[in-house]
Amino acid sequence: MNYELLCSKVVAITRLTGNFIRKESMNFDPNAIEFKGLNDLVSYVDKHAEIQLVRNLTKLIPDAGFTTEEETEDVKGAVYNWIIDPLDGTTNFIHGIPTYSISVALYEEDKPVIGVVYEINRGEMFYTYKGGEAYLNNKPIRVSSRSVLSDSLLATGFPYHEFDKQAQYMQLFAEMMRRCHGLRRIGSAAVDLAYVACGRFDAFFEYNLNSWDVAAGAYLVQQAGGHVINFGGGDEFMDKREILATNGKVTGEILTTIKSYF
Incomplete structure (x- = not known):
């Protein structure tokens, strides 16, 4: 092929x-x-x-x-x-x-x-x-080179039809907003992931996404030198319907924070 x-x-x-x-x-x-x-x-x-x-x-x-x-x-x-x-x-x-x-x-x-x-x-x-x-x-394109969360710009998505984890997600938002340059919600997970791949965002996280939302964008991040995992740190982000995509350098800080709420 x-x-x-x-x-x-x-x-x-x-x-x-x-x-x-x-x-x-x-x-x-x-x-x-x-x-x-x-x-x-x-x-x-x-x-x-x-x-x-x-x-x-x-x-x-x-x-x-x-x-x-x-x-x-x-x-x-x-x-x-x-x-x-x-x-x-x-x-x-x-x-x-x-x-x-x-x-x-x-x-x-x-x-x-x-x-x-x-x-x-x-x-x-x-x-x-x-x-x-x-x-x-x-x-x-390549992912960004920022190495600390405090220098990073993050993207996410808000729950819009499944609200069972809304409370802890809002707590996670609050902590992330205090610890990074900013938190953005564009409204297209595919674009969020593409922006991680080209270094505009340093990381993206969201849950309750489907395979068609993330399959192409996640591969872009990986091919551009980044990491894509689930909220537990494993590779099954599509099966788990939760995704953390990063430049590979801020993964540890963000994953530790996410685990404290999920």
């Missing part, structure tokens, strides 16, 4: 779908939404974007399986499997906040081999592939 060539084709497909989303954002009606659950929104744009991605990615590897947020396709492949979020940051999109992305990852026998995150409004294409580096618009 030529991963570099395949990744370039995935980038082209992702950009094409991004053009569709950008065009639809110009005249989007905020009333044209559905609720999958409490504060869990979806629009026709998510669904059409996913259909487009699945159709075009299937042409690249006809026997690959898919895990998709909107369940356009949910079939396990024997070797290759795509993990897709067609519009990560739907709530931002619906409210006209210009930070949302497309996330596409390819796994080969349960190991990531391609990761693409496209931040649509800034035209920033983050991508990586097995045997290569991590890139932003064709330029190599």
